[in-house]
Amino acid sequence: MSTATQLEHVAEAARPTTPGTDRGTPATGVAVPGQAAPVRGEAHAVGRVDEVPPGEGRAFVAGGVQVAVFRLRDGSLHATQAACPHAGGPLADGQTDVDVLVCPLHLFAYRWRDGASTSGAAPIRVYPVHESGGEIVVEV
Numbered sequence: 654m655s656t657a658t659q660l661e662h663v664a665e666a667a668r669p670t671t672p673g674t675d676r677g678t679p680a681t682g683v684a685v686p687g688q689a690a691p692v693r694g695e696a697h698a699v700g701r702v703d704e705v706p707p708g709e710g711r712a713f714v715a716g717g718v719q720v721a722v723f724r725l726r727d728g729s730l731h732a733t734q735a736a737c738p739h740a741g742g743p744l745a746d747g748q749t750d751v752d753v754l755v756c757p758l759h760l761f762a763y764r765w766r767d768g769a770s771t772s773g774a775a776p777i778r779v780y781p782v783h784e785s786g787g788e789i790v791v792e793v
């Protein structure tokens with residue numbers, strides 16, 4: 654093996670394998686429409702979990718970004734952009750199930766997992782969200 658080849662192997666072995674630590678690879682988190690790999694953002698506490706009744710959504714602002722946060726009946730939290738890309742409908746007022754969010758205006762549906770539309774609309778952004786001490790924390 655040549656010295657150059659050995660260095661390539663050493664450099665390859667030294668590359669970080671943790672998502673988000675590799676210079677060219679974004680961390681997982683926010684699904685950006687048109688990109689396969691979501692990007693993790695800055696965490697913001699936006700409100701109390703009990704402000705969102707089970708099965709419903711509410712609009713919040715996270716770091717200057719309008720988001721819609723949902724608490725499903727199974728207790729899971731989901732966060733998306735607040736306005737529907739189709740015509741600006743209020744996604745926080747949408748109907749939900751375990752897999753999708755349906756916009757209340759024209760009924761386009763979006764997957765929680767990645768924001769892709771299951772009904773032919775442009776995708777929406779979905780953001781990482783979790784509960785911490787009763788607070789909703791959204792990463793934008």
Ligand code: FES
Pocket residue numbers: 737738739740741742756757758759760761
């Ligand atoms: S504004 Fe959401 S489907 Fe039309």
